[in-house]
Amino acid sequence: MLYRKTAALTAATAALAALAAPHAAYATEGPGRTARAGLDGSGECTFPMKEQFAGRPWPLQRVLLDELWQDTKGKGVRVAVIDTGVDNANPQLKDAVDTSAGRNLLKGGKSDGTGDEVGHGTKVAGIIAARPRKGTGFVGLAPEATIIPIRQNDEKNSGKDTTMATAIDHAIAKGAKVINISQDTTKPLTEDSDLGKAVARALAKDIVVVASAGNDGMDGKLKETYPAAFPGVLAVASSDRNNERAAFSQAGEFVGVAAPGVDIVSTVPGNGQCTDNGTSFSAPYVAGVAALLVAKYPGWKANEIVARIEQTAERSVNGHDAFVGWGVVDPVRALAGDKDDVPLEAARPDPAPPKAPAPEPALMAMSETSQERSERYATYAVALAAVLVCVVAGTATVVRDVRRRRGSR
CATH class of the missing domain: 3.40.50.200 (Peptidase S8/S53 domain)
Incomplete structure (x- = not known):
């Protein structure tokens, strides 16, 4: 066996080789x-x-x-x-x-x-x-x-x-x-x-x-x-x-x-x-x-x-x-630690960092069905009818007011 002592600037190069005699x-x-x-x-x-x-x-x-x-x-x-x-x-x-x-x-x-x-x-x-x-x-x-x-x-x-x-x-x-x-x-x-x-x-x-x-x-x-x-x-x-x-x-x-x-x-x-x-x-x-x-x-x-x-x-x-x-x-x-610490039997790797949560899947919307399309058209029709009613009512009110003004002359 070998004592390995080395100079401060030549630490490794000065080490001697171990001898391989019948007894080391x-x-x-x-x-x-x-x-x-x-x-x-x-x-x-x-x-x-x-x-x-x-x-x-x-x-x-x-x-x-x-x-x-x-x-x-x-x-x-x-x-x-x-x-x-x-x-x-x-x-x-x-x-x-x-x-x-x-x-x-x-x-x-x-x-x-x-x-x-x-x-x-x-x-x-x-x-x-x-x-x-x-x-x-x-x-x-x-x-x-x-x-x-x-x-x-x-x-x-x-x-x-x-x-x-x-x-x-x-x-x-x-x-x-x-x-x-x-x-x-x-x-x-x-x-x-x-x-x-x-x-x-x-x-x-x-x-x-x-x-x-x-x-x-x-x-x-x-x-x-x-x-x-x-x-x-x-x-x-x-x-x-x-x-x-x-x-x-x-x-x-x-x-x-x-x-x-x-x-x-x-x-x-x-x-x-x-x-x-x-x-x-x-x-x-x-x-x-x-x-x-x-x-x-x-x-x-x-x-x-x-x-x-x-x-x-x-x-x-x-x-x-x-x-x-x-x-x-x-x-x-x-x-560090308390005197009643529970000892380890052997060293073990540190726990790996927690995995990032898996991304949630994005919801994909389906194209509208024929029923949804019919309902959408019906909504449009109701809205259009309401607009027409308002236009007719407004027009009638305007005509009536104009006639009244003429008659008052």
Whole structure:
């Protein structure tokens, strides 16, 4: 499997191809402890970073946070981040990470999964649950959720589908209600594979599994990636500032929704933030929304949480689209409603606009019948007779008056 990280101006071209080894491997990009882009969206930044992103990043500018958090900020919801580890030295993640539940599935590094030499997993975790901090407008979408750090990959592409399966089982054991997987492989994997079975076990426990769709979408061709394409997984594509599919985002019928994935600000190991691009950072945006929904609707099943996210997304078409799924996720709309809302089992197309009423047929008059013609002639005759009577009477009156005047002379 492959971590897809790209430079701000070369998002798609820098993505690496997924490896098709006997066990699907996950490749990571980037040299050691170097993040891909600085706070201005260009160049590189080594971490830890001294400066912070002072403003509110653009994906959060579109969200009315007070309205989003009016019912919950995700407290009590455990989100597993299966990635390169989550560094909890960053002040925004110190109180977010449950080190006692973490695990490192690779050789070397901290056993609790809090060592992150790549920085990828730390960014993912920040998008989900970074705590507010003075001096920055960046904050996680579920800033009271708890992160379970699971280190499953590194810059040497050590992760495999078998270790990913182990990571999912660990997340289940540690009480995760949401699992974020910002990795993908194009190697075909069946539901009977180790990874497929692990995903199924998570779904059977009503855990929301969110996965990135991948970054090989420049050609626009439909292609399945895993674990995103497994049934029941919420696959996330990337959208840009215009709510359109980011050029690098992988398209496919398995895509559930899209979320911001261009110029994304998040936490890096040690301190501060950097920007990055990719579906790797779209997935945790959706995982954060899922965590809020789980907190608000604790009785809902995993598929119902997914259906709510998909049904409330901002759509470009009436139904499903292979490029952005059911649309671009709308966090506030997803959380709107009462706590006793009846959930949907699955997303469905919006109702079509009502049809215009059928035009009423025009009445066509028949030609008059012979009886109607006779009646019309009779009417004319009566009227003419009346006129003649008036003329005769008038003439007689005139003659009489003339004779009287002559006789009076």
